[in-house]
Amino acid sequence: MRIHPDIWYRLSPRWRGLCWGVSSGLMLFGVTGVQLHIQQQQLTTQQAQHEQGAAINARLWTAVRKLFPEDDVPASMATRPFSPLEFDTGEMRMVRWQPVSAGGELVVDAVWAQIPTLFATLARRDVAVGRFTIQPEQQKLRITLQLERQNAG
Structure with a gap:
């Protein structure tokens, strides 16, 4: 939607400032929303990687304990x-x-x-x-x- 320049120039400075402030606020809100969405995706990915790493670590420790059973330790x-x-x-x-x-x-x-x-x-x-x-x-x-x-x- 194009606004004809005559309409913009006919507005008082107060209305132009208000329009500019509202449009800037909406753009800021949109950019912030996109950034928060990206950060949430990254956090979800990192949590999944952490859980996967913890599972791998648990499997490795189980394998190590099988290699050195506690029966070999003197009572x-x-x-x-x-x-x-x-x-x-x-x-x-x-x-x-x-x-x-x-x-x-x-x-x-x-x-x-x-x-x-x-x-x-x-x-x-x-x-x-x-x-x-x-x-x-x-x-x-x-x-x-x-x-x-x-x-x-």
């Missing part, structure tokens, strides 16, 4: 409860332990060769690692672990 080691003081040895030093109701945060300085032992010990103590980070710290590595008790129910 004396499997029955010992978790203690953060176990990680204060010669090549491994506990920096911080911050407990919470169903786990906690453990920070350890260790050499690279001790990291597999650290995870194996945690697995034997019925403690799951929710997430971890490894950062260089002088001559050793600083490992920050978010721990969760497996049978916290």
Whole structure:
């Protein structure tokens, strides 16, 4: 629909300003709606990828547990409860332990060769690692672990 220029110029400045404001607002509303729609699609895609990744991670952990069944663990080691003081040895030093109701945060300085032992010990103590980070710290590595008790129910 074309508006003849004479009609536009016959409007008072107040009406022209009002028309311009309404049309600008409608365009802004439309652009914002399109942006929100695109963001919602991206969020849905990311959530689907996250769920797919979590499912793959669960399958991989199941496969790893099948490779190393708990029957191979001596009974004396499997029955010992978790203690953060176990990680204060010669090549491994506990920096911080911050407990919470169903786990906690453990920070350890260790050499690279001790990291597999650290995870194996945690697995034997019925403690799951929710997430971890490894950062260089002088001559050793600083490992920050978010721990969760497996049978916290």
